[in-house]
Amino acid sequence: MADQHEPRDFFDKPENIEKMLKVFYVICGLLVVADFIVHRHIYHDWENIPAFYAIYGFVGCSLLVFVAKWMRTFLMRKEDYYDE
Incomplete structure (x- = not known):
């Protein structure tokens, strides 16, 4: 049985996961935008x-x-x- 007083890690909190997903989506969007700006060979x-x-x-x-x-x-x- 898990201890009730066990400290919660960063990934145990749903709000941290939501923040990380938002950052991930922003980075993905910026990379797609960069695809139109950066010259590729x-x-x-x-x-x-x-x-x-x-x-x-x-x-x-x-x-x-x-x-x-x-x-x-x-x-x-x-x-x-x-x-x-």
Whole structure:
């Protein structure tokens, strides 16, 4: 049973998580805006698409999550796998 007088950490407080998410979203927005300002040396024509790297990163991470969920169906073992 957890001690009621245990000190709360930074990540235990929901208001701190909300603040961190807001900072994260602002940073993401600033990086997308910077994509329009900073000159890039491109090698392929599709890199001219506005916010290409933000879209590319989002699609890549989403694809990674969906592939991992699919792989879980045949890689996951029972909880007592090593106790048998």
